[in-house]
Amino acid sequence: MTTPGFQPEIIQLIDAGAIFYASHSGGKDSQAMYALMCQHIPSDQIVVVHASLGEAEWPGVIDHINATISHQLNVVEAGKTFLEMVERRGMWPGAQHRQCTSDLKRGPIEKFIRQDMAKRGGGIAVNCMGLRAAESATRSRRSPFKANRRQTVKKRAVWEWLPVFNLSTAEVFQMIADAGQKPFWAYEQNERLSCVFCIMGSRNDLRHGAEQNPELYRRYVQLERNIGHTMFMKSGQPIWLDEHIGIPVKNIEVAA
Incomplete structure (x- = not known):
């Protein structure tokens, strides 16, 4: 199996007491990512957050996440549902303009991170996402680790990290199996x-x-x-x- 990219910068952030926010969708990549994080990051430095898509997501996803994590699950939502967003715009999102991702997932999770870091009095936040290079040519061009300068302020430094970026689909499923778990049933x-x-x-x-x-x-x-x-x-x-x-x-x- 490919050795995931725990580069020196990640080790330094762990040692610095950074809080690692696992953005968990309930999918296989998120599930493997969480299992990997738990192997290397102290439990009290991991926070799990799920951006709920409500009726647009597969029923049972939240139950599945809760059954496969040992942390509290923080569920966040946007102020609108997916279908409400589409109806208001009169258009569906597209590959080039994915408001579903920006408005319903990334936005609420970033808001949660800001609020949680404020409660902690600031510090270092690492937004961890289960994106993989093998999924698409566009994703393969992403950097697996970078500073999020848009979210970084005087008392809060925010980084983005893709822990399973270099894993294949087979390796992701194997990591889930190695954790003694099964992926969400829809993957059948x-x-x-x-x-x-x-x-x-x-x-x-x-x-x-x-x-x-x-x-x-x-x-x-x-x-x-x-x-x-x-x-x-x-x-x-x-x-x-x-x-x-x-x-x-x-x-x-x-x-x-």
Whole structure:
């Protein structure tokens, strides 16, 4: 197995008493990341935080996280749901403009870190995320460790660290198994775990989401018709979600 990147800077931060915030989505990469962190970082320097996506995320994710961690889980939410955000904008997020990530995940987690560091009187914060180079060409170009200058102020230094950045998918699942755990049940069929109907999801994952969550699927399909904007494109042309994955939904109202 690849040796994860505990570079000297990370060791120095551990020794300096930094607080490592594990951003836990409930997915395999977050689960492996947490297991890895617990092996090398003192327990009292780890804080686990989950940005809940509410109805847009797989049911049972929070229960799964709680069952696989030994720390308190801090659940944060944005002031709007995913579907409310889409309806207000009249558009779905896209690969280049992922408001779902910035508004519903990154923003609430960064706010939590700021508030928690303030309670501690300041110090060093390390925002840990389960992103991997193998997931996409875009992610492979990210730096696995960097300063977050936007969040750093006089009494608070903030860093971003990707502990499992260099691991393969097989190594991630092996790390979970080595911890005596299993990944979230949806991985029995899913390739990824994010929103049930993620804009980055494969047809396989979207179909599984529709089969397991038919009422939520109906709401997504109806919302596409209501706003006249689709989640996906095919050959440069918009395609409805139900046509994209091939699972029809009856009695969908089409806006005039």
